[in-house]
Amino acid sequence: MGVQFGRIVPLVAAGLLASACTGGPQYTAVSEPAALVPAGIHDVLADARWRVAESLGGRAGFVPPAQGPRAQRKGGTIAFVAADLTNGGVSAVGEAVTEAASEIDWHVTMIDGKGTVQGRADALDRAVTIRPDGIVLGGFDATEQTATLRQAADLGIPVVGWHAGSAPGPIPAAGVFTNVTTDPLQVAWLAAAYVVADSNGTAGVAVLTDSAFQVAARKAEAMRAYLGLCSGCTVLSAEDSPIGDTDIRMTGLVSSLLRRDGARLGYLLTVNGNYVGDAKAELSNAGRPAAGPPVAVAAGDGDATEFQRVRDGDYQAATVAEPLVLQGWQVVDELNRAFAGRSPSGFVATPALITHRNVPAGDVFDPQSGYRDVYRKIWNGM
Known part of the structure; x- marks a missing residue:
């Protein structure tokens, strides 16, 4: 069977939310999960x-649509509210x-939510207070802050x-x-597929997630469901542990997993690479080799520290990376729309399995697909 990557998401004409601006954007609901x-x-x-083979050899899914509006509101301000x-x-x-944003003369104000619900609430409140032209939510559930978003x-x-949110x-x-x-x-299926194929x-x-985030919970459910199709595989446990507290929780959690599951524990399948970074010390203290078992596979977004661990064979065998720079450019294009x-635009980029290979x-994983030139041509009306 095949998988549709880099596709344009079909939009369902329902649930329109009117904008306060004349001729404002249409908010259109997507199809059911x-x-x-x-x-x-x-x-x-x-x-x-x-x-695994398709992703490791893949080159498609990184070119955005070539049509869109010229650059709007030059000189405007964008608030990036970071989780x-x-x-x-x-x-x-x-x-x-x-x-x-610099390509179309927008100015970006970064506001840090500092990893807590209250911090994100304060950051979003500040963003609304400064009355920017647009706001970007950087890495946290919109439903957590609906009152301020209203x-x-x-x-x-x-x-x-x-x-x-839990879907594009x-x-x-x-x-x-x-x-x-x-x-x-x-993303979840690709990470779980690597574990099935590698073993x-x-x-x-052991599956590690943070149910405070819809997307993390959804990934964990999908990874467990995919592993459930494998008759020779066993999900030994599903652990719900806050991503923001990995530095204080992972020592005890990993120690407990090793003590309980012993040689049966071959993989830590996580929704974010932060778990792995803070699990390393306890795995090392327990005398587990850096090449495993267990080894970690992350279904997060793929950052520099993960790449270094994969590169070095340092308790992490693989991660599923998102094209983060491409997505940042897409965020700007969506605001412009x-x-x-x-x-x-409906564009959804492809995730990529990253291994030592x-x-x-x-x-960062930054596919050389020419996406920057695509967006420049759109914004310049070419």
Whole structure:
């Protein structure tokens, strides 16, 4: 069976949220959530091997649509509200938004939510207070802050999210014009497929997630569901541990997993690379070799520290990376579409499996697809 990557998400003309601005953006609901496992799998090991090979050899899914509105509101201000700027993925997207915004003379104000619900609430309140032309939610659920987002809508401030929900596309109930992310199900299936293929269908797995984030919970559900198709694989446990507290929780958690599961524990399958960074010390203290078992596989977004661990074989065998710089540029394009009263682009970039075989030399996975030139031509009306 095949998987549609880099696709244009079909939009359903329902649930329109009116903008406070004349000719403002349309917020259009996406279709119902997909099933937690891919359809039509008869041999999960064969499917896993196919997904791994397809991703490692893939080059498609990184070119955005070539049509869109010219640059709007030159000289405007964008507020990037970050969940936590110490998170490598959030920081990389923020830098990419700043890079892309400079192409059309927008100024970006970075506001750090500092990894807590209250911090994010304070940061978003500040963003609304400064009355920017647009707001970007950087890495936290829009539904967590719906009251403040309603204020933004009342003021006619368009909001675009990055990892602001459990799926790509508009979030009309929260007033989010669109959410830029890869398909979390594809990310989850790819990470789980690596584990199935690497173990030849015999993996013993602990799944680590943070249910405070919809996208993380959804990924964990999908990873467990995919592993459930593998008769020789065992999900030993599913652990719910806050991503922001990995530095204080992982020592005890990893110690408990090793004590309980022993040699059966072959893989730590996580929704974010932060878990791995803070699990390393305890694995080392327990005398576990850096090459494993257990080894970690992350279904997060792929940041520089993950790439270094994969490169060095340092307790992490693989990660599923998102094209973070491309997504930052897409965020700017989606805001520009909102300013112009257009619909979202519907573009969803492809996630990429990163192993020792193809780990980037730099800090981010940045496909050389010419996407910057595509966006420049759109914004310059070419």
